[in-house]
Amino acid sequence: MTTQTTAPDTAPAPGMSPTVRTLVTLAAAVVVLAGVHAASGILGPLLLAAVIVIIVMPVREPLVRRGWPGWLATTGVIVTAYLILAALLAMLVFAGVKFGQLVADYLGELRQTVDDLTGMLQNLGLDTDVADLATSWLEPGKVLSIASNVSGIVVSIGTAFFFVLAYAIFMSADAARYGTARTHFGRTHGVVIDRVTGYNRGVRRYFVVNASFGLVVAVIDGLALWALGVPAPVVWAILAFVTNFVPNIGFILGLVPPLVMALVVGGWPLALAVAAVYCVVNVVLQVLVQPKFVSDTVSLSLTLSFMSVIFWTFIIGPLGAILAIPLTLLTRALILEPDPGSGWLRWLSGDGDAAPKDPLPDDGAAAAGDADLAPAVVGAGAVMDGADDAVTAGAVSDDAISDDAAERGDARP
Template sequence: MRWPWQRRRPEPPLVQVTEEQDRRWALPRALIVLLSIIAVIATLILLSQVASFVAPVFLGFNLVIAVMPLQQWLLRIGAPRAVAALVAMLTVFAFLIALFWSLYWSVQSLVQELPGYSAEFNALYRETLSWLEGFGISQDEALHQLQAALSPSAITSALTSILSNAGSALGFLATLFVVVFFLAWDSMQLPARMQRIAATNPGLVRGIDRFASGVQRYWVVATLFGLIVSALDLVALTLLGVPLALVWAVFAFVTNYIPNVGFVIGVIPPTLMALLANGALNALLTAILFSVINFVMQSLIQPKVAGDAVGVTPATSFLSLLVWAYALGPVGALLALPATLAVKTMLVDRDPRLAWISQIIASKPAGHADGRIGKALAPGVGPRTEPPEQR
């Protein structure tokens, strides 16, 4: 016996989708995917055309966010807002001046050092010619190519052209310093503005907060590990007797910001210098020791310490390097992970319909929101709570 509410209700009839209806829905989906791909390609092409403006602006935005914890600490101990913003701005300026001066000094030192190894270069490409003859490559053709690519004059000319391109570098630095100045000045009112935005659009503030927290962890951890890696490389190269050890240590510090392939780029110049100055065995030891130090620190230890600062898979990280290097030029290689983090947190994570993208690219797929608002940029902002009797 069944009670009336236990009686089985008739199931609604199944709706069968015909092939014509399925084709009718498939066409709009295909158009949406096609238009999305075209929009992404058009955006990247547009960014590549205005990279000289976008790259310094986004880099300055990242650096101001990275020093925001220092500014918040100064505010907590009672420093005036103007003083806290000024200290944060001067910290960014000091970092930029030290970084670009060290790069300039490194390139200048290399330009002055390379002409002294002309004889070693000549011996190296003669040995290379003999090695290539074993593979059937003619000596005249190989000699022409090697003299054009490996001669000290060619490398010195390339490095000198980099130094002579001071106009673009000064324009980039001027834009970067101006952007940092105005962003640091505007940051004094940022907590109050974040509170007002959170009152009407808390989801947007959560996305901004996740992006800011990730950027802060990424830049701080990358900088600290870059200093550690460069110090270890300096000691190793000095013990091996490689010339310009300090230059290669500075180069390793800069390439530490490039994800995945940074240490591969950093190991090539000191290995070639060791080959010229000390021979093949020393070059082999240099490559092995340099690679071990950089691989262990950058690929094994640093991701564990950084945690979910960016939270994307290694494949996504490498693809983002290629995409942003195309869109923003050489600076895009340094900004690849922060730019990917911005797209992920501000566009993908905010839309539940795009959750499948996070499941593909995220290193640890999880929910979208963590329930906290404004902790990175506005420490006084938090989720609205009510007394127990009003819940």
């Protein structure tokens, strides 16, 4: 009598399905981002302090090499950070006070400009409601309200900077100790230390590039506005410098206020002259030249740089526009770089080093087809990659279980 051996049923793959895993990941991301948004008043100054300490930390090494004690070199880092913060606060206070004075001095001219624009739009055939809506952002009441709140805004910024000053002291002191991490843990955590070092280097290069271009743009814009007779050219030069740290859209943010002021005091000829100067100087430097340098410096695609400004501004407020690139680099360093299977997403983000070392042979027809698919790939790459990884993991688990079952079956007589 022959006994038939029934093969055991294949057990289901452990873990969640790809769809459930994707939903759980998205839900967790929403919860984390909601928490960051709720704590933006605290996290914003903290992140700014961290970025400033990263920027000024190289000051410590030359001082130590010259024989300075460690505590004195760390004090030099703190003093340098304070000087940067003091300069930023002074520029903001000066620009805020001057802006309030300008609005008060030119309130009548601003009201007349709004009436003239409304009449011109109505003469062009636009409905009265549409014309009023188009000029509502120039209403003297709104501008005066903004000017009346400038002092409160400056006080809030000053309060935030006091927090930054406190953060900078502790971070600078700790950074001196963290500098010895490679000596103690280079053998076991060398990869992590290299990743942190690369992130710090990228942040420093990014702000050096932006500060250099911003200074050039601010000087040229300020001199041009002074030559054209636009009031308060120093204020608009400071605005051009600050908005230069906002990727892609900083040019527009820095153009609108001096353009409106030129329209109020000099009419359309002066406004068009200001627009022409900004288009020549700022478009060439900020839109065409600078993004290329920034992209090469931090290895971020231009599309991701633009999207990061909108995203981080929504999450942590206006400060997110300035810290968008460092925060995006930090997110990539924490989430993508530790994962060896995330080369596809890293390459999409602009990291050229993540590309495979042995790419497929170049095929003209295939390349043309890939070019047609590029927009869809950029938009859906993140979602598809997560789903593909989950499916691959499930397939590997199924194969492993099937192999185990086969081995158990072969081992039976």
